[in-house]
Amino acid sequence: MNEEQTSEEQTNEEKNNDPLHGVTLKNMVTYLVDCYGWDKLGDWTRIRCFVINPTLNSSLKFLRKTPWARTKVENLYVVTKWNQQHKAKRGGRSGASSD
Numbered sequence: 001m002n003e004e005q006t007s008e009e010q011t012n013e014e015k016n017n018d019p020l021h022g023v024t025l026k027n028m029v030t031y032l033v034d035c036y037g038w039d040k041l042g043d044w045t046r047i048r049c050f051v052i053n054p055t056l057n058s059s060l061k062f063l064r065k066t067p068w069a070r071t072k073v074e075n076l077y078v079v080t081k082w083n084q085q086h087k088a089k090r091g092g093r094s095g096a097s098s099d
Helices: 002-017 025-045 056-065 067-089
Strands: none
Touching (some): 056 067
C-alpha cells in the first residue's frame, strides 16, 4: 500500500513539474501570438503556417499533424512563460539603476 501511495505521489509531482500540463495547443499558440505576433513567431520558429496567411485554425491543424513543429512551439512556450515568470519575480527590474 505504501508503494502505491509513493507511486501516486510521484505521478502528481511529475504533473506539477510539467510546464505543459493542462495547457492546450490552442492556448499555447494564442499566448505566443499575443506575446510576439505572427511575424516574429514565424521568424523564430521557421514554421510556414506562421508565415504564409497565418490563422489560428490552420496553425493548429498543421501543428497537430507535425510533431517536430509542435515541439518547437511547446519549447518556445515554455521558455517564454519561464522568462515572464522570472521577470515578474524580479519586479520587472533590469540591471540598471534608476537614480
